[in-house]
Amino acid sequence: MLRLKDKVAVITGGAGGIGLATAKLFLQEGAKVVIVDIDREVLEKATLAVDDENLSICVADVSKALDNEKFVETILERHGRIDIFFANAGIEGTSKPIAEYPEEIFDKVIGVNLKGVWLGCKHVIPKMKQGGSVIITSSVAGLRGFSGLGAYVASKHAVVGLMRVAAKENANRNIRVNTIHPGPVNNNMMRRLENDMSPESPNDIMKGFEAAVPLKRYAESSEIAAMALFLASDESKYITGTTHVVDGGMLS
Secondary structure (H helix, E strand, O other), X not given: OOOOOOOEEEEEOOOOHHHHHHHHHHHHOOOEEEEEEOOHHHHHHHHHHHOOOOEEEEEOOOOOHHHHHHHHHHHHHHHOOOOEEEEOOOOOOOOEOHHHOOHHHHHHHHHXXXXXXXXXXXXXXXXXXXXEEEEEEOXXXXXXXXXXXXXXXXXXXXXXXXXXXHHHHHHXXXXXXXXXXEOOEOOHHHHHHHHHHOOOOHHHHHHHHHHOOOOOOOXXXXXXXXXXXXXXXXXXXXXXXXXXXXXXXXXX
């Protein structure tokens, strides 16, 4: 049985590791999927890699209100509805103590990771029909602090608050809202973070993160996608306003 048959799913940050893995899984489960990202070339490469007639793209900067309005309008013109919204776009910023953190990078991280989620919810949720699922990518950094990652940690904590408000505000329309909290994921974001933390020995940073995970490895993007599928499907129809950790035991 196809768990997302005839559903329309929108995934921001859709050309990245978690976004694209989720798009592939949603397509396999019968959904029509629109991936939204800031780089047209990367989006087009993603569609070539997936090669599915039910996958389409929208170019947008999620931190800009007009871009959110436009991608929602485009999707409604294309498909007539939105059933699943995966607010997944995010950036890591840099790794520096609060006293040394560049203000312009802080603003950019908050703009994408927090304002981008808020704008997405603001423009997508009112257009969703009765019933639906909103999934927000937070992080283990949305549940605890990590030295040097002040902007990222702040943004990922903040989207948990947005999730809880949105869950309450939309329960009467049977729209569920939840967050996913990945631990370190084997993708390009972690490669950039490892290099930022230690340009001379990024592999040592990786080993340090792995040592902090009881399962002793990074997650694969497909493992985060599996949680997104559960939250998008009717299997989670009585779950809203909750945090879902996929971290190999890191927070235990």
